[in-house]
Amino acid sequence: MGKVCCCNKDSLAKQDEAIQKLFRSYAPGEKEALIPILQETQGLYGYLPKSILYLASEYLNVPVGKIYGVATFYNQFRFDPVGKYLIQVCAGTACHVRGGGLILQALESELGIKAGETTKNSLFTLSTVACLGACSMAPVVTIGGEFHGRLQPKDVVKLLRDYEMKE
Amino acid sequence: MTKITVIFNGLPVEAELGQTILEAARSHGIKIPTLCHMENLVPSGSCRICVVEVEGERNLVPSCAFPVRDGMAVYTHSERVRRARKSIVELLLANHPDECLYCLRNGDCELQKLAMDFGIRERRFTGNKNRYHIDSSSVAIERDPNKCVLCGRCVRVCDEIQGVGAIDFVGRGLDSVVLPPFNADLADSDCVFCGQCVLACPTGALREKSALRTVWSAILNNKKKVIAQIAPAVRVSMAEELGLEPGTDITGKIVAGLRLLGFDKIFDTNFAADVTVMEEANELVERIKNGGTLPLMSSCSPAWIKFVERNYPEMLSHLSSCKSPQQMFGAIAKTYYAEQQGWQPEDVFVVSIMPCTAKKFEATRPEMGRDGYQDVDAVLTTRELLRMLSTASVEVMRLADGEFDHPLGESSGAAVIFGTTGGVAEAALRTAVYLITGKDSEKVDFNVVRGFKGIKEAEVNIGDLTLKCAVVNGLSNARIVLDGLRDGSLSYDFIEVMSCPGGCVGGGGQPAKDRSNIQARAQSLYVIDAVKSVRTAHHNPEVKKLYKNFLGKPLGELSHKLLHTKYVPRYPKELNVASTKD
Numbered sequence: 155m156g157k158v159c160c161c162n163k164d165s166l167a168k169q170d171e172a173i174q175k176l177f178r179s180y181a182p183g184e185k186e187a188l189i190p191i192l193q194e195t196q197g198l199y200g201y202l203p204k205s206i207l208y209l210a211s212e213y214l215n216v217p218v219g220k221i222y223g224v225a226t227f228y229n230q231f232r233f234d235p236v237g238k239y240l241i242q243v244c245a246g247t248a249c250h251v252r253g254g255g256l257i258l259q260a261l262e263s264e265l266g267i268k269a270g271e272t273t274k275n276s277l278f279t280l281s282t283v284a285c286l287g288a289c290s291m292a293p294v295v296t297i298g299g300e301f302h303g304r305l306q307p308k309d310v311v312k313l314l315r316d317y318e319m320k321e
Numbered sequence: 322m323t324k325i326t327v328i329f330n331g332l333p334v335e336a337e338l339g340q341t342i343l344e345a346a347r348s349h350g351i352k353i354p355t356l357c358h359m360e361n362l363v364p365s366g367s368c369r370i371c372v373v374e375v376e377g378e379r380n381l382v383p384s385c386a387f388p389v390r391d392g393m394a395v396y397t398h399s400e401r402v403r404r405a406r407k408s409i410v411e412l413l414l415a416n417h418p419d420e421c422l423y424c425l426r427n428g429d430c431e432l433q434k435l436a437m438d439f440g441i442r443e444r445r446f447t448g449n450k451n452r453y454h455i456d457s458s459s460v461a462i463e464r465d466p467n468k469c470v471l472c473g474r475c476v477r478v479c480d481e482i483q484g485v486g487a488i489d490f491v492g493r494g495l496d497s498v499v500l501p502p503f504n505a506d507l508a509d510s511d512c513v514f515c516g517q518c519v520l521a522c523p524t525g526a527l528r529e530k531s532a533l534r535t536v537w538s539a540i541l542n543n544k545k546k547v548i549a550q551i552a553p554a555v556r557v558s559m560a561e562e563l564g565l566e567p568g569t570d571i572t573g574k575i576v577a578g579l580r581l582l583g584f585d586k587i588f589d590t591n592f593a594a595d596v597t598v599m600e601e602a603n604e605l606v607e608r609i610k611n612g613g614t615l616p617l618m619s620s621c622s623p624a625w626i627k628f629v630e631r632n633y634p635e636m637l638s639h640l641s642s643c644k645s646p647q648q649m650f651g652a653i654a655k656t657y658y659a660e661q662q663g664w665q666p667e668d669v670f671v672v673s674i675m676p677c678t679a680k681k682f683e684a685t686r687p688e689m690g691r692d693g694y695q696d697v698d699a700v701l702t703t704r705e706l707l708r709m710l711s712t713a714s715v716e717v718m719r720l721a722d723g724e725f726d727h728p729l730g731e732s733s734g735a736a737v738i739f740g741t742t743g744g745v746a747e748a749a750l751r752t753a754v755y756l757i758t759g760k761d762s763e764k765v766d767f768n769v770v771r772g773f774k775g776i777k778e779a780e781v782n783i784g785d786l787t788l789k790c791a792v793v794n795g796l797s798n799a800r801i802v803l804d805g806l807r808d809g810s811l812s813y814d815f816i817e818v819m820s821c822p823g824g825c826v827g828g829g830g831q832p833a834k835d836r837s838n839i840q841a842r843a844q845s846l847y848v849i850d851a852v853k854s855v856r857t858a859h860h861n862p863e864v865k866k867l868y869k870n871f872l873g874k875p876l877g878e879l880s881h882k883l884l885h886t887k888y889v890p891r892y893p894k895e896l897n898v899a900s901t902k903d
């Protein structure tokens with residue numbers, strides 16, 4: 155009578171400690187843990203590395219196709235590392251009515267990427283946020299944590315140059 | 322069951338508590354159109370084509386997900402309902418490519434049918450036409466997201482029925498696309514090419530990768546000897562598309578049609594299925610006698626093989642090393658038969674006609690050939706053969722029955738039941754009885770392994786041996802069994818797995834209009850078996866000759882070279898773990 159020995163695929167043991175700890179705080183096969191694991195992973199790395207999604211697939215016994223589907227359903231997750239400078243464009247009402255959308259457009263065309271993406275040289279990641287809470291300065295953008303207010307589309311080129319010059 | 326009354330369009334009818342409005346309506350012949358709805362799966366309620374008006378409800382409700390109540394008044398085609406349904410379809414058409422004339426599904430497309438039924442005669446909404454790239458990366462399945470209506474049927478089949486989860490909605494809402502993860506090509510994904518998603522798709526968004534061009538050019542090439550082999554399930558699955566009773570066996574007509582198309586020789590995969598039984602039954606008995614790895618798991622279903630390679634690589638040694646009948650056929654045709662004819666193997670072109678899309682993938686696996694040639698050169702699905710016949714205006718039902726050529730056209734009843742779930746196990750058991758006890762059992766029927774249940778278990782006594790068997794169809798059921806073996810809660814000696822629900826009769830390359838036809842197809846295979854004069858593989862006279870004059874003995878040296886294979890773990894590279902070697 156056959157019994158199959160289960161050879162332990164200990165892919166988790168090969169990961170760094172933080173990830174091991176993160177995973178081990180959930181039971182293997184606990185499917186409800188998917189979203190929290192995704193959130194904590196992004197907290198750790200700033201994005202969702204492909205290998206960790208595969209790891210989650212193994213650990214939770216959920217196909218990686220499902221995991222990717224779930225992750226792309228929520229805007230909060232990103233799949234590429236964040237560039238050196240995170241650009242956040244405020245999409246709050248005040249900014250919106252004062253041309254925030256045009257600023258975003260200008261940034262997109264200048265950087266050659268869309269919101270959510272990172273430039274090839276890994277310098278900039280472009281994103282939008284609900285409100286930066288600096289409505290008096292609308293339209294507002296933060297670059298690497300620094301606020302830039304009352305922007306016009308034409309300012310964008312110079313602004314980006316300044317950061318590039320710092321390199 | 323509590324009987325209640327539901328009033329459909331003013332007429333009271335009986336319904337059962339717990340039914341949905343859709344179910345109640347259907348049981349009285351009242352048609353409600355559906356798109357995302359799938360029989361036997363929990364309703365997703367996402368497309369809203371099935372909306373109806375319910376008295377007392379402010380909004381229209383999706384009938385596929387809405388339960389009936391006693392005294393409920395439902396209007397299935399009120400003005401409001403008709404307008405809502407029409408708008409939904411108009412919106413689906415807004416970004417649709419409008420390529421019907423050039424589309425594979427022209428005349429057989431649910432979107433077309435809805436547009437026609439609802440009387441859509443003009444374009445009310447103009448959206449941007451979809452512009453996704455067509456994924457033809459795999460040899461088996463082609464994806465054209467431009468024609469996708471986001472019904473989700475493929476996603477659900479792949480996940481819930483097949484347990485694979487290779488594709489899912491990426492993104493949300495109307496901007497979402499059905500894709501493998503990380504926008505990868507299907508060829509590089511976890512997809513096992515079973516084709517169940519193709520059967521589920523209402524439009525031309527999912528289809529097999531066609532091999533028709535290759536086959537036509539081989540036929541036109543005078544240097545090539547083009548040999549056809551027909552899988553067991555194909556012969557009982559074409560009738561329904563030709564206006565005959567579903568399940569009707571039209572073997573003779575298919576053979577005649579193939580001859581007219583210009584194939585040089587027409588043979589039966591069943592011959593090779595008998596050879597597979599000889600090899601696999603011997604392998605089973607050998608493993609039992611010599612304490613080999615058990616359970617032995619069947620290896621005829623190529624999607625199942627890829628599934629194990631990807632998801633359970635540590636269990637590869639359980640798989641029978643036997644090639645599938647399709648591959649055994651090719652190997653024998655290009656050696657034994659070619660020698661008899663004085664042909665060079667490279668001048669022989671083997672075309673398989675299969676109920677399966679994964680067979681296309683199997684045929685291209687590098688280990689499925691030798692000396693620079695593959696066992697099988699091209700694989701056509703049942704659907705492709707039907708198309709090939711139409712292109713040539715061949716109406717098989719007008720032709721006189723044809724006969725298979727000799728000797729690879731001879732087969733036993735054990736071979737033909739390979740086409741349905743349980744058939745491989747039954748065929749192997751018939752021969753195992755002979756191998757273990759030295760004689761045939763009085764009754765060759767093993768009813769315990771028949772039927773469409775997802776997992777069947779049977780204990781079969783042979784001599785003083787008790788064989789514990791499991792017969793599995795549908796890969797999500799295979800997952801259950803493999804997980805049970807992994808954690809030790811299940812144990813068997815032999816497991817048959819067919820990737821597709823119902824086995825090959827329900828294969829991903831089959832006609833798809835009516836799923837309930839697969840029962841009739843399976844039934845017909847059992848009838849073919851029952852009336853055969855030879856019903857066990859080991860009594861097939863041509864198989865005996867093959868061993869006597871060519872192979873030597875089952876599991877012998879030549880068998881190993883031609884008829885057996887090995888498997889590769891497909892552990893995802895992202896996990897970067899040393900792969901399990903077999």
Ligand code: SF4
Binds near residue numbers: 418421422431468
């Ligand atoms: S999928 Fe249907 S509606 Fe779309 S082009 Fe093909 S036949 Fe026409």
Ligand code: SF4
Binds near residue numbers: 475512514516
């Ligand atoms: S062929 Fe099978 S495994 Fe591949 S996507 Fe379709 S249903 Fe899933």
Ligand code: SF4
Binds near residue numbers: 469472499523524526
């Ligand atoms: S590919 Fe076909 S089955 Fe899948 S969601 Fe699109 S239309 Fe539906």
Ligand code: FES
Binds near residue numbers: 357369370371
């Ligand atoms: S069929 Fe009912 S919502 Fe799609």
